[in-house]
Amino acid sequence: MNKRMLTAMLTALLLLSGCSQPLMSPATSNQDTATTVTSPDKTNSKQTTYPTDDLNLPRVPVELVKSIDGDTISVMFEGKKENVRMLLIDTPETSHPKLGVQPFGPEAKSYTKELVEQAKKLELEFDIGPNRDKYSRLLAYVYADGKMVQESLLEQGLARVAYIYPPNTRYVDKFDDLQRISRNKAIGIWSVENYAQEDGFHPEEHEGATGSNSTSTTASKVPTEKPQKQQQGCNIKGNINSKGEKIYHTPDSPYYERTKQEQWFCSEKEAVQAGFRAPLK
Template identity: 65%
Template sequence: MKLLKKVLGIPVVLILITFIIACSKQDEFERVVVKLDKVHDGDTISVIINGESETVRFLLVDTPETSHPRLGEQLFGTEAKEYTKKLVERAKKVELEFDIGPKRDKYSRLLAYVYVDGKMVQEELLKRGLARVAYVYPSNSRYLEQIRVIEEESKGKGIGTWEVENYSQEDGFHPEVMESQDKTSVNDKQNTHNGCDIKGNINSKGEKIYHTPDSPWYEQTKAEV
């Protein structure tokens, strides 16, 4: 009886294995092999697909601009573009993967996950802090969770765009933050000179004389005050 149960159980096991294999295959999303045409920006390229050139906007990420008509060139924009260019130009195979949502944006650009020799470009940009997670829509968010983890790791390391505090924010990149920090740095230096670096002494007549770092006798003066 026990032997019969074992024999009867074999087909059940085979069915389960077949089912698991079938499910795993469903997780493998179709990719389309394309040929690189041109790199526009860190998050935008053009490819040849079905014999025509199509502009592709990377899903779920945003990189600083390099030639925006209003924003101009932003910090780390050139680095992001050059890194994307290096990845796609050196790749033996470039592929696109589409999500379940709209395949084009309002500018008629294709929306896709871009792969170079099996590696997702979005992830590679995030690993180096050259992109932020952005333009998230529920219907096109297949890999949102895993790329957010990468973004947090880069943020924690303070690399790329995360080197400058508050430069990368939820609504975009903020170069004005750098200007504000530069002004603060200059003010701090001025305050240091005005507060701590001024040397004071008293001459033979009892007159109090003050020397700033720009004074000709600053180095020779021994501070009394």
């Protein structure tokens, strides 16, 4: 009996050890699969994503007639020549009857012209709201070889987010972020403090920053103790813009190179004591 029992126990142990090996395999396999699936999610979590990234909305192919301005083009749409106003952005003017040519307007116009004229495929994407504005222009997102022109202009600092009229606001969150990046880099329209504002563009700020709009009124506001020459170690620029605002710029300021100094300061404390303030962030 003892031998039979010993034989039975050994047989049972062998069977259990043989069955236990396959039970580990699915668990190991599932763990490997989970790692493979979640790895892209971890990568994407480091990047900014938007609900509109994977919409795959229909686009209408059009033929370019001409580029009119930074934010306006003319195309052949449904057999007719139509002007297209790009949704959610605004670029400085180049031929406005009242505003004339605004700073960075020619740059924006040239940039858009190059994008749309060199594109092999030009497409329009409409939002869910009205397709036309009060001037009967088409309202759309414009794509040149698959790249949205509005995004490119915002990335280059040649446009501001504007004319946000619901429900035509599909990409406004993404546009706001692109604008914020360009503004932080102080490129294009953001290279001059207060030039691009919520209510439009202010050329007088650009002129004040570059010193091209010096007037007797502005000059009279400059302190009489202004040094005629830059003193050694005094590299903070004091500027008085067209509104009479006294602003100082340190070498770290994104507007430093573009600023026409009207007074040099040796320290920020000295600038503040003279009535100047730091640039707005």
